Amino acid sequence: MKSTAQVVVIGGGVIGASVLYHLTRAGWTDVVLLERRELTAGSTWHAAGGMHTINGDPNVAALQRYTVQLYEELEKSSGVSCGVHLTGEVMLADNEDRMDWLRMVHARGRYLGMETELISVAEAAQKVPFLVEEHFVGALWDPVGGHVDPSGVTHAYATAARMSGAEVYRNTWAYDIVANSDDTWDVVTEQGTITCEHFVNCGGLWAREVGRMCGLELPILAMEHQYLVTEQLPEIAPWLEETGGHGVGAIDFGGEIYTRAEAGGLLLGTYEKACVPWSTTETPWDFGSQLLTPDLERIAPSLAAAFEHFPIFADAGIRNVVNGPFTFAPDGNPLIGPIRGQRGHWVACGVMAGLSQGGGVGLAMANWMTTGDPGFDVWGMDVARFGDWTTPSYTKAKVMENYSRRFSISFPNEELPAGRPLHTSAIHDQLDAANAVWGASYGLEYPLWFQRPGAEAVEQVTFHRSNAFDVVAEEVHATRTGVGLLETTGFAKHEFTGPGARAFLERTMANRIPEPGRMALTPMLNHQGMLIGDFTVATISTTTDPTDGSEGPERFLVFGSGAAEGHHERWFRSQLPHTGDRVAYRPLSHEMAGLSISGPAARQVLASLTDMDVSNDSFRFLDVRRMDLGMVPALVARISFTGDLGYEFWVPASLQQRLFQLLTEAGEPHGMRLFGLRALDSMRFDKGFGAWASEYRPVYTPWEARMDRFVKLDKGDFIGREAAAASLAAGPERRLCLLDVDVDGADALGDEPIWHDGEVVGWVTSGGYAHWSEVSCALGYLPVALTGTDSPSTGFEVEVLGVRRAATRLDEPLFDPSGSRMRS
Numbered sequence: 001m002k003s004t005a006q007v008v009v010i011g012g013g014v015i016g017a018s019v020l021y022h023l024t025r026a027g028w029t030d031v032v033l034l035e036r037r038e039l040t041a042g043s044t045w046h047a048a049g050g051m052h053t054i055n056g057d058p059n060v061a062a063l064q065r066y067t068v069q070l071y072e073e074l075e076k077s078s079g080v081s082c083g084v085h086l087t088g089e090v091m092l093a094d095n096e097d098r099m100d101w102l103r104m105v106h107a108r109g110r111y112l113g114m115e116t117e118l119i120s121v122a123e124a125a126q127k128v129p130f131l132v133e134e135h136f137v138g139a140l141w142d143p144v145g146g147h148v149d150p151s152g153v154t155h156a157y158a159t160a161a162r163m164s165g166a167e168v169y170r171n172t173w174a175y176d177i178v179a180n181s182d183d184t185w186d187v188v189t190e191q192g193t194i195t196c197e198h199f200v201n202c203g204g205l206w207a208r209e210v211g212r213m214c215g216l217e218l219p220i221l222a223m224e225h226q227y228l229v230t231e232q233l234p235e236i237a238p239w240l241e242e243t244g245g246h247g248v249g250a251i252d253f254g255g256e257i258y259t260r261a262e263a264g265g266l267l268l269g270t271y272e273k274a275c276v277p278w279s280t281t282e283t284p285w286d287f288g289s290q291l292l293t294p295d296l297e298r299i300a301p302s303l304a305a306a307f308e309h310f311p312i313f314a315d316a317g318i319r320n321v322v323n324g325p326f327t328f329a330p331d332g333n334p335l336i337g338p339i340r341g342q343r344g345h346w347v348a349c350g351v352m353a354g355l356s357q358g359g360g361v362g363l364a365m366a367n368w369m370t371t372g373d374p375g376f377d378v379w380g381m382d383v384a385r386f387g388d389w390t391t392p393s394y395t396k397a398k399v400m401e402n403y404s405r406r407f408s409i410s411f412p413n414e415e416l417p418a419g420r421p422l423h424t425s426a427i428h429d430q431l432d433a434a435n436a437v438w439g440a441s442y443g444l445e446y447p448l449w450f451q452r453p454g455a456e457a458v459e460q461v462t463f464h465r466s467n468a469f470d471v472v473a474e475e476v477h478a479t480r481t482g483v484g485l486l487e488t489t490g491f492a493k494h495e496f497t498g499p500g501a502r503a504f505l506e507r508t509m510a511n512r513i514p515e516p517g518r519m520a521l522t523p524m525l526n527h528q529g530m531l532i533g534d535f536t537v538a539t540i541s542t543t544t545d546p547t548d549g550s551e552g553p554e555r556f557l558v559f560g561s562g563a564a565e566g567h568h569e570r571w572f573r574s575q576l577p578h579t580g581d582r583v584a585y586r587p588l589s590h591e592m593a594g595l596s597i598s599g600p601a602a603r604q605v606l607a608s609l610t611d612m613d614v615s616n617d618s619f620r621f622l623d624v625r626r627m628d629l630g631m632v633p634a635l636v637a638r639i640s641f642t643g644d645l646g647y648e649f650w651v652p653a654s655l656q657q658r659l660f661q662l663l664t665e666a667g668e669p670h671g672m673r674l675f676g677l678r679a680l681d682s683m684r685f686d687k688g689f690g691a692w693a694s695e696y697r698p699v700y701t702p703w704e705a706r707m708d709r710f711v712k713l714d715k716g717d718f719i720g721r722e723a724a725a726a727s728l729a730a731g732p733e734r735r736l737c738l739l740d741v742d743v744d745g746a747d748a749l750g751d752e753p754i755w756h757d758g759e760v761v762g763w764v765t766s767g768g769y770a771h772w773s774e775v776s777c778a779l780g781y782l783p784v785a786l787t788g789t790d791s792p793s794t795g796f797e798v799e800v801l802g803v804r805r806a807a808t809r810l811d812e813p814l815f816d817p818s819g820s821r822m823r824s
């Protein structure tokens with residue numbers, strides 16, 4: 001066995017083998033894979049082998065499509081059969097809500113080039129003749145679904161990787177991982193130790209245990225999963241003949257089952273509601289290629305549905321039942337990427353659909369490791385989306401919820417209840433008493449909107465406008481005409497201090513870092529010049545803030561997306577060692593609490609709480625000051641995401657209740673009203689403001705995202721400058737645009753295709769109703785040729801729930817285009 005390697009991949013399931021293969025394809029050949037037993041000896045060997053391209057998240061769908069399309073090439077390059085059966089799949093809807101979901105998935109697939117088709121129940125019955133039509137209302141046909149041989153796929157990846165120089169060590173258990181002082185790792189195995197620059201945890205059922213070798217508690221848990229195969233059935237042979245020998249796969253969402261032809265009979269699998277986690281605290285190392293005891297009683301409701309919806313099952317004998325464990329993350333998406341604060345430690349685990357997703361996961365990992373960029377949008381799969389708040393109990397609650405809802409409809413306005421509330425801010429009870437309807441992000445509860453007094457604080461889930469619509473309109477109106485109060489504790493706050501802090505931020509941010517007392521909006525770019533963050537940087541002079549004991553003349557607070565706190569912390573920590581100067585960095589997380597007021601009366605509210613001059617001349621837009629508001633020392637920042645006159649207040653969490661009381665009392669004479677994130681979103685559409693994770697993602701350049709004025713190529717060197725200059729010189733291919741969409745009771749939400757002249761030309765990044773302007777808006781990316789003010793602004797269509805709605809490009813914000821409300 002080698003004693004050194006550039007990369008050690010731990011785990012020889014389908015994921016480890018794919019990572020190894022893709023690394024060699026990217027040109028890294030000093031790579032080895034360690035497998036404790038034989039390849040596939042985790043969950044891979046007993047997988048049903050199903051592969052689908054359909055997924056509610058279009059980025060995951062793209063990764064699945066890549067995987068399915070890779071198999072042909074893989075077979076050629078390895079000479080190993082993957083047992084591919086491209087049967088096509090029928091996704092059956094049992095009600096109109098599910099049909100809406102399928103319409104949405106179908107529309108979203110368009111801009112990814114996916115060739116799905118909405119079909120009638122009668123057409124579905126032609127493909128799957130043993131279904132009972134009356135149980136369904138329609139279906140989606142995906143010609144690219146099917147199934148593969150999991151063992152063949154794993155061996156094909158490993159063989160192709162070996163042919164390019166990789167080495168695979170079977171029966172080699174990695175039982176310890178040690179960090180060396182020179183940034184390398186020792187992976188300790190029964191056959192000796194390998195020192196490496198990078199290691200990848202592809203431990204599958206044991207990924208949690210591998211993580212623990214480095215002090216990491218990964219949010220994954222294995223669940224038991226069952227499928228059965230029937231005896232041969234006389235109806236199957238003629239069906240196979242008609243369909244080219246392989247039948248057609250079917251997913252019956254209402255019955256919560258999937259089925260396909262298998263060995264002259266049928267395979268039937270289910271994600272049952274009464275689901276059971278497996279090995280909740282630790283996966284035994286002596287668990288081999290074993291199965292668990294079948295429990296047909298547990299899946300009895302699914303079997304009953306199968307008998308009704310597909311009567312062919314009722315009299316079929318069962319040949320075989322498989323019950324095996326496989327792992328899930330809390331949201332059911334893979335966990336991939338580098339680990340925060342541990343250089344060279346990578347994970348690719350929690351992949352619950354390895355045969356659909358394994359290829360894409362391997363490609364993203366190889367791109368990321370060899371170039372620093374995953375190469376496509378992996379936001380929904382990045383391990384950094386979970387922070388330290390994901391304890392094993394939280395993971396268990398969420399994984400069970402996710403498993404049991406695998407075939408349930410996910411509504412766009414749905415907030416799932418498991419594992420909540422977890423973190424709450426200091427004013428949670430007051431907001432609850434004010435009838436807040438709650439959402440959660442990065443572990444923290446936040447108000448979505450405030451239900452009217454006496455009504456139940458619940459939002460109906462729907463693809464159309466919900467019961468929140470009219471109430472959110474009132475919140476927006478109260479804010480735009482008077483003043484509104486929003487809780488902002490969920491924003492991320494990254495603190496930088498020390499003599500080297502300014503130089504560090506100048507190097508990491510694309511805009512100039514402001515002088516003390518001022519704030520600046522700034523994008524953050526990676527080395528490829530792509531957008532990896534958008535922040536407000538506030539510079540606070542430590543000489544004027546006596547409460548601050550930090551070293552150095554300035555303290556910097558960098559405010560950003562709360563959901564991306566882990567992503568950004570990982571990036572900041574990875575860059576810290578590169579500067580010679582001393583910089584202290586810490587995410588302030590929930591220890592710093594926030595409140596914000598906005599609207600034309602906001603200044604009067606503030607003025608009533610402080611002796612300081614807060615007139616427009618003395619306290620300008622983007623100023624930041626330490627102020628005493630009554631007894632509360634607060635940082636007050638003149639900024640608001642509503643696009644109105646507004647102020648943000650930042651205090652230690654222990655002072656938030658007092659500040660809330662002060663603001664509530666001071667706001668009362670002005671009719672101040674609480675508002676939540678739904679109203680904030682509505683007001684950002686008035687202004688056409690982009691938001692992180694929607695308009696701003698690492699797949700866009702700052703020029704595409706229209707952040708031109710915040711990128712200072714002439715300020716000196718910063719990360720991504722050269723690449724950004726090159727992409728500017730080349731000219732952006734697409735630009736972010738605001739559209740006015742002529743809808744009918746359902747707004748665009750995000751990921752809908754944008755049509756022009758009968759062709760899909762772009763996609764929506766987020767959408768919603770701008771209540772103040774009374775316009776249904778969509779933000780999205782369009783080819784540059786269709787974005788100039790000299791090109792016609794009409795002729796666009798946005799496909800909302802399967803219907804193409806006329807849309808007009810708006811070349812200036814709907815509300816206050818000159819920005820005078822914010823600035824005066």
Ligand SMILES: Cc1cc2nc3c(=O)[nH]c(=O)nc-3n(C[C@H](O)[C@H](O)[C@H](O)COP(=O)(O)OP(=O)(O)OC[C@H]3O[C@@H](n4cnc5c(N)ncnc54)[C@H](O)[C@@H]3O)c2cc1C
Pocket residue numbers: 010011012013014015016034035036037038039040041042043044045046047048049050051172173174175202203204205206207210225226227322323324325326348349350351352353354355356357
């Ligand atoms: C009943 C059932 C049906 C399924 N059906 C489907 C399906 O139809 N389609 C689909 O896409 N997916 C299906 N799956 C899920 C699929 O099995 C998983 O997505 C996939 O196997 C995950 O692969 P993996 O490589 O991440 O993990 P694993 O297969 O668990 O592989 C991990 C490997 O790492 C090795 N290992 C762990 N720790 C160490 C260590 N310290 N040192 C050395 N080696 C180590 C293990 O021995 C193991 O071989 C099904 C799963 C089950 C249980």
